[in-house]
Amino acid sequence: SGQPRSAKAQRELSPEEQQELRRKINSRERKRMQDLNIAMDALREVMVPYVSSPSSASSSQSQNPGVAPGRRLSKISTLILARNYILLLGSSLQEMRRLLGELTMGMGINTGPVSRLLLTGGWPLISSPSHILL
DNA sequence: TAGGCCATCTGGTCCT
């Protein structure tokens, strides 16, 4: 009973049927990995301006270790950069909130919908970047 | 030539 059902069921098949089943499983796995790569490419596309901007290109070695300038981002580099970018956006938003708070409270400025959203942390994902850490 | 990156195959496990 220690054997997994699929392996047991597989052994009861004829060699031809086993081969056909293997082909189907391999094909599904290939498709799954291809979908994953499509998603990775989409993420790369978002990250490209962040990585290859002229200002960061020269200093990319210190800021983005493992990222070779002019080359396609590896999967691991894409994920690490995306994480760093999200953290950066989170802290930028926090700073914006702080400045907006100083402005509106210190000067009695009437807050519009955008500033109200920022001040009240209307976007939980960004207001708490740690929620989306791996 | 060594090391990094990647695609593919495979068997096991989890989920519906």
Place this chain on the structure above:
DNA sequence: AGGACCAGATGGCCTA
């Protein structure tokens, strides 16, 4: 039961 997900193994390609 079948499909999705995962991790290990393997071999190919490319670059320093």
